[in-house]
Each structure stands twice: as C-alpha cells, then as structure tokens.
Amino acid sequence: MSVNQFIQDHKERFLNELLDLLRIPSVSADPKFKDEVFKAANFVKESLINAGADTAEICETAGYPIVYGEKIIDPALPTVLVYGHYDVQPADPYELWDSPPFEPVIKKTKIHPEGAIFARGSADDKGQFYMHVKAFEAMMAAGELPCNVKFMIEGEEEVGSDNLDKFVIENKEKLKSDVILISDTHMISMQDPSITVGLRGMAYMEVEVTGSNRDLHSGTYGGAVANPINVLCDMIASMKDENEHITIPGFYDKVQELTAEQRSRLNEAPFDLEEYKSKLDINEVHGEKGYTTIERVGIRPTLDVNGIWGGYIGEGAKTVLPSKAYAKISMRLVPDQDWKEIAKLFEDHFKSIAPASVKVKVKSHHGGAPAVVSDTSVGYQAAEAAMEETFGKRPVPTREGGSIPIVALFQKELGSDPILFGFGLDTDALHSPNEHYGVQNYFIGIETIAAFFRHFRKLSEA
Amino acid sequence: MSVNQFIQDHKERFLNELLDLLRIPSVSADPKFKDEVFKAANFVKESLINAGADTAEICETAGYPIVYGEKIIDPALPTVLVYGHYDVQPADPYELWDSPPFEPVIKKTKIHPEGAIFARGSADDKGQFYMHVKAFEAMMAAGELPCNVKFMIEGEEEVGSDNLDKFVIENKEKLKSDVILISDTHMISMQDPSITVGLRGMAYMEVEVTGSNRDLHSGTYGGAVANPINVLCDMIASMKDENEHITIPGFYDKVQELTAEQRSRLNEAPFDLEEYKSKLDINEVHGEKGYTTIERVGIRPTLDVNGIWGGYIGEGAKTVLPSKAYAKISMRLVPDQDWKEIAKLFEDHFKSIAPASVKVKVKSHHGGAPAVVSDTSVGYQAAEAAMEETFGKRPVPTREGGSIPIVALFQKELGSDPILFGFGLDTDALHSPNEHYGVQNYFIGIETIAAFFRHFRKLSEA
Numbered sequence: 001m002s003v004n005q006f007i008q009d010h011k012e013r014f015l016n017e018l019l020d021l022l023r024i025p026s027v028s029a030d031p032k033f034k035d036e037v038f039k040a041a042n043f044v045k046e047s048l049i050n051a052g053a054d055t056a057e058i059c060e061t062a063g064y065p066i067v068y069g070e071k072i073i074d075p076a077l078p079t080v081l082v083y084g085h086y087d088v089q090p091a092d093p094y095e096l097w098d099s100p101p102f103e104p105v106i107k108k109t110k111i112h113p114e115g116a117i118f119a120r121g122s123a124d125d126k127g128q129f130y131m132h133v134k135a136f137e138a139m140m141a142a143g144e145l146p147c148n149v150k151f152m153i154e155g156e157e158e159v160g161s162d163n164l165d166k167f168v169i170e171n172k173e174k175l176k177s178d179v180i181l182i183s184d185t186h187m188i189s190m191q192d193p194s195i196t197v198g199l200r201g202m203a204y205m206e207v208e209v210t211g212s213n214r215d216l217h218s219g220t221y222g223g224a225v226a227n228p229i230n231v232l233c234d235m236i237a238s239m240k241d242e243n244e245h246i247t248i249p250g251f252y253d254k255v256q257e258l259t260a261e262q263r264s265r266l267n268e269a270p271f272d273l274e275e276y277k278s279k280l281d282i283n284e285v286h287g288e289k290g291y292t293t294i295e296r297v298g299i300r301p302t303l304d305v306n307g308i309w310g311g312y313i314g315e316g317a318k319t320v321l322p323s324k325a326y327a328k329i330s331m332r333l334v335p336d337q338d339w340k341e342i343a344k345l346f347e348d349h350f351k352s353i354a355p356a357s358v359k360v361k362v363k364s365h366h367g368g369a370p371a372v373v374s375d376t377s378v379g380y381q382a383a384e385a386a387m388e389e390t391f392g393k394r395p396v397p398t399r400e401g402g403s404i405p406i407v408a409l410f411q412k413e414l415g416s417d418p419i420l421f422g423f424g425l426d427t428d429a430l431h432s433p434n435e436h437y438g439v440q441n442y443f444i445g446i447e448t449i450a451a452f453f454r455h456f457r458k459l460s461e462a
Numbered sequence: 463m464s465v466n467q468f469i470q471d472h473k474e475r476f477l478n479e480l481l482d483l484l485r486i487p488s489v490s491a492d493p494k495f496k497d498e499v500f501k502a503a504n505f506v507k508e509s510l511i512n513a514g515a516d517t518a519e520i521c522e523t524a525g526y527p528i529v530y531g532e533k534i535i536d537p538a539l540p541t542v543l544v545y546g547h548y549d550v551q552p553a554d555p556y557e558l559w560d561s562p563p564f565e566p567v568i569k570k571t572k573i574h575p576e577g578a579i580f581a582r583g584s585a586d587d588k589g590q591f592y593m594h595v596k597a598f599e600a601m602m603a604a605g606e607l608p609c610n611v612k613f614m615i616e617g618e619e620e621v622g623s624d625n626l627d628k629f630v631i632e633n634k635e636k637l638k639s640d641v642i643l644i645s646d647t648h649m650i651s652m653q654d655p656s657i658t659v660g661l662r663g664m665a666y667m668e669v670e671v672t673g674s675n676r677d678l679h680s681g682t683y684g685g686a687v688a689n690p691i692n693v694l695c696d697m698i699a700s701m702k703d704e705n706e707h708i709t710i711p712g713f714y715d716k717v718q719e720l721t722a723e724q725r726s727r728l729n730e731a732p733f734d735l736e737e738y739k740s741k742l743d744i745n746e747v748h749g750e751k752g753y754t755t756i757e758r759v760g761i762r763p764t765l766d767v768n769g770i771w772g773g774y775i776g777e778g779a780k781t782v783l784p785s786k787a788y789a790k791i792s793m794r795l796v797p798d799q800d801w802k803e804i805a806k807l808f809e810d811h812f813k814s815i816a817p818a819s820v821k822v823k824v825k826s827h828h829g830g831a832p833a834v835v836s837d838t839s840v841g842y843q844a845a846e847a848a849m850e851e852t853f854g855k856r857p858v859p860t861r862e863g864g865s866i867p868i869v870a871l872f873q874k875e876l877g878s879d880p881i882l883f884g885f886g887l888d889t890d891a892l893h894s895p896n897e898h899y900g901v902q903n904y905f906i907g908i909e910t911i912a913a914f915f916r917h918f919r920k921l922s923e924a
Contacts, residue, residue, distance in 0.1 A: 090774065090776060090778075092774060093677075096676075159778055212742040212744055214895065216893070217892040218764075219864030222863055223763075223863065224748070229769075231748075284688075284819040286688035296686040297683065302680075306782050307691075310767075311768050311790070313771040314491075314552060314554055315492050317666045317790060318551060318552050319666070320893050328774060328775075332680065356745050357744060357748035402679060426682050431679040431780065431781060432676050432677040
C-alpha cells in the first residue's frame with residue numbers, strides 16, 4: 001500500500017493521537033505544570049517507538065528533557081533530522097478561550113471550513129512536529145522510507161531552549177544529518193504555500209522600578225514622591241522616538257540593511273493590507289516609519305512590552321501611590337544583531353535613563369539569535385518540489401517575524417541550513433486564546449513531509 | 463467622676479471595642495465584602511446607643527448605609543456634628559502585611575514606643591471616628607456633655623461618597639449644627655500638633671486601550687501592529703512635561719496661585735526633607751518643578767497612575783502582543799478645580815491623543831472637590847485650645863494632600879466649615895500594607911475631643 005493510501009486509511013487515528021497529546025498541559029514557563037511537561041516527553045518517546053524508530057530515548061538536561069529517536073535504514077543514504085518542541089505557551093488568559101485550552105475540540109471556521117483543532121499547542125508546535133512522526137510511520141508502514149531519519153523534540157522552546165546548545169554541542173555526531181526539518185512556522189495561505197527563509201531573534205527582559213519602600217497614600221504623598229508606574233511609562237515611552245525608531249544607543253549598529261532590490265522582492269509576497277487590518281479589527285497598522293508591514297515583521301527589530309503591572313488592579317478604585325512597577329519587555333532581532341549584546345545595551349540604557357528618585361532592576365529572561373537560511377540548497381529545492389506536488393503551486397520564500405533560536409544554533413554547530421517547513425497560518429492564534437490548527441493543514445503537512453523525503457533522496461543522488 | 467478619669471478607668475475596654483470593629487473587613491470597593499460592610503454599619507449603630515445616644519439609625523442609601531445618631535440635651539445649646547466613615551480601603555497586596563489586615567495586633571514601633579494598632583482602617587478611619595464615640599460616652603458617663611451632639615458615619619468614603627450628597631441635601635434640618643468635626647486627617651507629629659485647613663479634591667479615572675481584536679504572537683505581528691501597552695505608556699508619559707507639569711489643556715485654569723507670603727507661611731511648618739527621604743528610603747523626591755515638597759502635596763494638583771495592567775504578568779516569559787492594556791489614573795485637585803470638569807478634560811484629552819491604531823475607553827470612577835477651611839472660626843479656636851490643653855503646645859494650621867469630598871459638600875449645603883481634627887501621623891501607612899494607629903494617639907484624641915466640647919461651649923457663649 002502507498003504512503004498516501006496509508007495516511008488516508010488512518011486519518012482518524014492520526015487525529016486522535018494528536019488530540020491526546022494536546023490534552024497534556026505541558027506549559028514550560030510555569031513550574032506548576034512540571035509533571036505534565038515530563039508526561040508530554042514520554043508521550044513523544046512512545047509515539048516514536050510505535051511509529052517504527054529503532055531507538056527512542058528521554059535525554060535529561062538541566063531543565064526539561066530532549067526526546068531523541070532515530071531510524072537508520074542505510075548509513076550510505078541521506079539523513080533527515082527533525083526538530084520540534086513538545087512544550088507549549090501558557091494559556092492565560094483562560095477566560096478568553098471559547099473552550100478549555102487543554103480540552104481540544106474540532107470546529108469549523110471561515111478559514112478552515114473542514115474544521116480546525118482548537119487547543120493550546122495545536123499549531124505551536126505539537127500539531128506540527130507530530131506530522132513528522134505520522135509521516136515517518138506512514139513511510140515505514142508502506143515500506144517506503146527513502147532516507148534515514150532522526151528526531152530531536154525538545155521541551156524548552158517556549159522558554160528560550162536554555163539547555164539545547166549544550167546538548168547539540170555534545171551530540172554533534174549523533175545529530176549528524178544532511179538536512180534539518182523544522183515545522184514551527186506558517187505559510188501565507190493554503191492557496192499560497194510558502195517557505196520561511198528568515199527568522200527574527202529575541203532578547204526578553206524583565207524590569208522592576210521601585211519608588212518608596214512601601215505603598216503610599218496618593219493624597220498624602222502624590223506629587224512629591226516618584227510614582228514608579230508613571231516613571232516606568234516615561235522610560236518605556238522614551239525608548240522609541242516619534243518614528244518608532246528604538247532609541248537604545250547602538251541598537252541598530254549590526255542590523256543588516258537590505259538592498260532596494262531585496263526589499264522589493266520581499267514585498268512581492270501576496271499581502272492584502274485591508275484584509276490584514278480587518279482580520280485584526282484595527283483601523284491602522286502601527287510601526288517603524290519608512291517600512292512596509294511585511295518589512296516591519298520580516299527585516300526590522302522591535303521593542304514590545306509583553307506584560308506590565310503595578311499598583312491596584314482589582315475592582316473599583318484604590319488611591320495608592322505604589323512602591324513598585326514591573327514590565328516584561330522583549331525585542332525581536334534581525335541579522336546580525338547579537339541577543340546577548342542587545343540585552344546588555346538594553347540593561348545599560350534602562351539604568352542610565354532612570355531618574356534619581358527611583359531604583360531599577362533589570363533581568364534578562366532568555367534570548368535567541370536571528371537567522372536567514374538558504375533558498376537554493378538541495379533541502380530547499382526538495383521542500384519546494386514537495387509543496388508543489390501537494391499544493392499544486394510553487395511556494396514562495398518569506399521572512400517571518402517569529403524566533404526559533406535553534407536555527408542559528410544548527411547553522412553554527414551542525415553546519416547545515418534547516419528547512420522551515422511550516423504548514424500553519426498566521427491566523428492560527430499562536431500564543432493567544434483559541435489557538436487552532438487546520439485539520440486539512442495537518443494532513444496535507446503529513447503528505448508533504450513524506451513527499452519531501454522522496455524528493456530529497458532523489459535530488460541528493462542527482 | 464471626671465471625663466478624663468472615666469477615660470483612664472476604661473482604657474482597656476475602649477481599646478478592645480475598637481479592635482472588634484477593626485476585625486470587620488468592611489471594604490467598600492470590593493463587592494465580595496458587601497455583608498461585612500453592613501455588619502460594620504450595625505456595629506456603629508450599637509456603639510452609639512451604648513454610648514448614650516437618644517436615637518441611632520441605619521439610613522439606607524442607593525449604596526451602603528449612613529449611620530445617624532444624636533443626643534440633644536438642650537436645643538438652646540450649641541450642636542456638634544461628627545462625621546466619619548466605617549468603610550476601609552482594600553487591603554491588597556495582602557502578602558506585604560506583617561500580620562493579617564483584619565486581625566488587629568498591637569506592636570511597639572520607633573515612632574510609637576507605647577504601641578500601635580496594626581490593621582486596615584486603624585487610622586483611616588475607624589480608629590479616628592471611634593474616638594468621638596468614646597469621648598461622647600465618657601462625657602455622658604461623667605454627666606459633663608456640654609453640647610448637643612450628632613453623628614453621621616458613612617460607608618462609602620473610600621469609593622467617593624456617591625450617595626452622601628443626596629442624604630445631606632435631603633436632611634439639612636436633621637444635620638443642622640454649629641460646628642462639624644471630622645477626624646480623618648493627620649498631625650505633623652505628637653510633638654507638633656497641627657490642624658488641617660486645606661484638602662485636595664480628586665478625579666479618579668480608568669482607561670482601556672485596545673489594539674488588535676485578540677492577543678497576538680509578538681514575533682509574527684510585533685513591529686507592525688500597535689502594542690496597547692506601549693501606546694498606553696506613550697499616552698501616560700505625554701500627560702506630563704519635563705517639569706512634571708500636567709499637559710492636559712485647561713487643567714490648571716482654575717488652580718488658585720498662592721501669594722509669596724501665603725507660600726512662605728505654608729513652608730514654615732516643621733519639615734525635615736532628609737528625614738522624609740530616609741523614612742521612604744528614596745534618594746530624591748520627585749515632583750513639579752518650582753515647588754517645595756510641602757507645596758507639591760498641599761497646593762498643587764497631581765496626576766498619578768494608581769494601577770496598570772496588561773499582557774502576560776505570570777511567571778516566566780510569554781511573547782505575546784496583547785490586545786488590551788488598562789490603567790487606573792487619579793488626579794488630586796486644588797481650589798478651585800472642579801472634579802467633574804477635570805474628569806471631562808482628561809477624557810477628551812486622552813481620546814484626542816490616542817493614535818489611529820488603537821481604540822480607547824475612558825470611565826470616571828468618582829471624584830471630590832478640593833477645600834480650604836477657616837483657621838479663625840469659633841470651631842477652629844476651640845480645637846486650637848483643646849489641643850493646646852492636651853498636647854501642651856499650640857497647633858499649627860497645615861494643608862494635607864488627601865481628599866475628603868464631604869468637606870466641600872458641608873461648606874456648600876450646611877454652610878459651616880468643618881474642623882479637620884485628625885490625630886494620626888503621616889507614617890501610619892494609610893491605604894498601605896501595615897496601616898497602624900498609635901494607641902497613645904487614640905487616647906489623647908479622645909481626651910482632646912472632650913476638651914473641644916468644653917471650649918466650644920465656652921467660646922460659643924462668649
């Protein structure tokens with residue numbers, strides 16, 4: 001039986017297995033889900049064994065484990081390394097979910113008339129890495145696995161992959177491969193398949209501003225003692241100028257400026273600004289002057305407050321002059337910005353602009369390097385051919401605003417360009433309430449991955 | 463037996479009764495304490511009856527009730543009206559309290575070597591209005607009540623006294639009096655008794671800034687879509703200039719500028735900037751350029767963020783571009799600013815500075831008028847004489863930054879200047895964790911109030 005026939009015959013089971021995985025709240029950012037994260041790791045190991053791996057193991061790290069599995073059919077044949085992550089973003093705010101984040105349900109939507117799986121992690125990244133497991137199972141069952149395959153599925157991607165560098169550096173031989181597949185990005189649409197060739201890096205900071213040593217009565221002290229919230233707002237506001245340029249000294253020093261020709265090619269990707277605005281229900285986009293929306297997310301760095309809190313945030317009114325205010329601030333980076341360098345520039349600048357009336361603390365949560373991958377490699381060509389086969393249309397290369405720190409790590413340590421082989425859509429609500437992943441995206445992804453193996457084998461031998 | 467003898471003989475009971483009242487968490491801002499607020503109202507009614515009132519009643523309002531009680535010994539004699547409030551501020555953040563906010567404990571402190579009562583409401587205002595109930599009881603027991611007395615103790619002062627205007631306007635006859643006593647302010651110190659003659663008003667606003675219709679992935683959209691937190695910070699920062707002047711058009715139009723002579727008299731009040739800074743553990747004070755700390759809290763308006771929240775505020779890092787950000791912002795007002803006018807100016811300005819990329823909502827929580835009271839009235843002279851008798855030092859008139867909306871209301875509707883007869887200290891941590899009230903302040907307050915009645919009777923007859 002053919003690979004695609006096997007996929008057709010086992011659709012229901014392939015879907016139910018994913019739903020079981022999505023029921024595990026493997027939130028790596030929140031310690032209270034610790035056991036669940038380990039549970040997800042075991043689930044991944046079991047599914048690799050069941051799919052036909054020779055070996056699958058839980059590799060302990062200083063944090064959450066990395067699941068490694070492989071199937072070597074012939075050392076002489078090309079080897080594909082699959083990377084993914086079984087951890088998920090926190091689901092807060094829960095009250096904004098239409099259904100519980102860890103009780104997956106399939107519902108039809110305008111964009112997914114055939115139904116989409118609603119659950120935290122459905123698109124990022126459980127639904128996407130699991131396509132590789134199922135494609136592997138189908139190729140094995142059909143006796144048509146054209147290449148060796150290795151899986152490395154981690155559990156700390158959403159908190160910065162802190163322990164991955166060490167693992168990769170210590171296991172270069174084990175991870176040796178001819179191409180790396182990562183499905184953790186999105187396409188333009190089902191009608192416009194695309195392959196991501198650029199990713200932004202990130203530096204994620206947390207700041208604390210302290211005024212007086214205790215909360216004060218805003219009447220007795222208001223106007224005479226620094227209000228840490230007002231001060232924090234001043235400081236954050238001052239970090240961008242009227243053109244939305246970031247004012248941290250040296251911030252742009254290493255930013256690669258694209259040529260006019262590169263920029264125009266980038267802007268050729270299909271994009272409808274009115275549709276974009278109406279989907280988000282905004283009257284205007286908002287960003288750095290002199291750049292298009294595609295450029296703002298693709299080739300320009302950012303500074304976004306991801307969270308802010310201080311003072312009284314309960315019901316009603318409390319006239320308090322708070323002692324402290326906090327913010328989580330992340331910066332998306334582009335080549336060749338170095339996240340550790342940017343984190344340091346941020347910290348130095350933030351401390352330098354604090355008025356004498358407050359004390360500030362700055363901590364760096366984590367970060368990752370930006371990356372650009374080749375759109376001419378054998379791997380890219382194989383991905384292009386596979387997508388053309390399943391979507392009936394040649395995919396276009398795009399640059400995505402997100403960050404996958406491991407891409408730069410792979411380029412540096414394993415010396416090969418990963419293929420960012422994502423099948424999600426930017427409307428899947430990643431990191432948001434009601435995250436979902438199209439059922440059709442899931443199955444076409446499985447078929448396309450299997451097709452990739454065929455094309456990669458063929459092109460490698462050519 | 464003399465009034466003071468009676469007070470001496472019943473100190474322990476007077477203290478224990480207050481502790482019982484403090485055990486009732488009558489937080490008016492938070493609906494979940496509704497029953498407790500009513501419970502506190504009943505406690506007040508009972509204590510007035512027990513103290514010797516002819517009548518005491520729970521007067522229902524659209525919100526929490528007003529407790530009214532009176533003792534008329536002779537319609538020909540002067541009448542004293544006592545105002546206070548039995549509701550308290552929310553106790554959040556609970557984790558910053560050294561002992562539970564509604565389980566009062568007495569502990570010695572550097573400023574209160576004889577011990578202070580630690581509990582929410584101990585100074586604001588339960589401990590202070592209850593002094594009047596006990597002074598009344600002592601004068602009755604000693605058969606030495608020199609004037610008629612009326613009590614009006616409300617339960618909505620901490621949420622803007624929304625239903626008091628109506629009550630006062632509808633009960634002018636019932637509330638008719640020759641002087642009004644309010645103990646809801648503080649003195650400079652036990653060594654430097656003072657009487658507040660100026661209070662600031664307030665306008666309390668809440669704002670909501672909305673960007674996209676859902677939380678977004680800060681990588682996929684960051685840099686291209688408005689971040690409501692960054693926008694809110696920009697808007698808040700823009701509402702003050704580099705001299706900490708508020709930039710809302712028309713904000714200062716009605717602010718009374720004091721004469722150089724008035725300002726220098728104001729600055730004669732004993733004040734040690736270094737001690738002030740060290741008590742708050744700040745390196746610098748922070749406020750409007752060109753004014754002293756005393757002036758900044760006494761005669762100048764403010765704009766303080768009392769609370770701010772948005773995005774991910776849990777453990778760890780979440781790379782979200784949030785849909786909404788919120789802030790609670792209050793402005794302290796000075797004569798002759800009109801809080802409803804200021805609230806409107808704020809709302810119009812806030813909406814006018816919002817960029818097209820966001821939507822904003824502005825709501826006015828509540829407000830109150832600023833007030834200045836006479837420091838030459840018979841009532842003021844009686845208060846001065848009473849304090850001189852118990853403290854052995856003539857009190858100085860001061861202006862306090864807090865707000866007691868009812869003062870302006872009384873001036874307008876009842877046509878008499880209230881005496882702001884406060885016995886707390888500005889270090890009592892009002893509205894903060896570990897609010898406390900000195901045991902000695904409590905008892906000297908009771909004696910001073912009794913002395914006031916004597917002096918007021920005498921001066922009224924003179």
